[in-house]
Amino acid sequence: MTAHGGPEPQDRIPHRPATPELGDDRMPVIRPDGVIEQPPPVSGEVARRQQASPPSPSVPPETSLTAVLGDCRREGLWRVARTTRVYSVMGDVVLDLRQAVFDDDLVQIYAYTMMGDVKVIVPPGFEVHLRGFSLLGDLKHKDHSETGTPVERPRTVVITCSGVMGDVKVKTLDVGQVEPKWWKRRKG
Template sequence: MAPVPDDPSRPISEEDRDTAVRRLQDAYSKGQISHEELDDLLQQTLTAETHGDLGTALAALPEEKPDTSTIAAFGGRIRRRGPWRVPRKLKVDSAFGRVHLDLSRAVIEHPVVDIELNLATGRAKITVPRDAVVDLDGLQTVWKDSLYKPRRPSRPGGPKIRVSGTMGFGRLKIRHARR
């Protein structure tokens, strides 16, 4: 779950509530809270209406360690494809080269995946699952615009892929997998 915003009276979304429930279930499975605590905190979470309410329910949990990985190369090619595990946050740094991330057969365990691209030159291609939702609002391009045609998810519940960072003198192309 994201940190509590500056305005704790702001209403929560269903995504916020789902993330909080998963976090409580994870804490219980790791033995960090008892069954009784889980029941009480789930009740608070399911009835929470604001970020302040949700923050109160989750305050007793240990701090979440972000699942972050970095892939870096000065030159050459960065490629991930096939059945690979996608971390919650993926940072990709390349000065000169090409990047190809194929998430179509990857293991995606998180409802939201953040990919931070920091590319000086070269191009990047990302293939996302067919039912993924892609958000490019955090991406800055210097030379060329990104190529992406959003599609309507074929079934609900696909992952949300948020792409951010900076593209220098290259182009980002994103496409949905065909199968």
């Protein structure tokens, strides 16, 4: 109801109080003769906020990746969350952190496997803590880097595992290096 006792005007958003910075929240109205009435101009403060640059994209503090009867792979340039949960049910998950962008110096990865594998690839110089258990599975960390040149800002990666008949493997490889095939690893 308006002050004179009549119904609220049709161009007002119902059940929304007027705010001082937005005026009375008027929406454009098309009159019966086809003319469009525009709402009052936006105040200077609101216009300045609308012209401000949008915030930089940020990664949420926690993300998850799931592979069920298939594969999931994150590689190349991507932003790593502070906490990542990985679920692998009869599938494989690969997290390649060699070219990833980090917001924090400490990254936690929780890997849950059931008849699936999780592989985390880190560059040389990263401190890796692998802990947890896998019933009828393996938890391994191997350094395959050829140069051993650490990245300019090493990070700490804590991987906590829980699994049944699944493997969690951490590989240290140089950027661009391909993991040696199993028959080449056996020779050397």
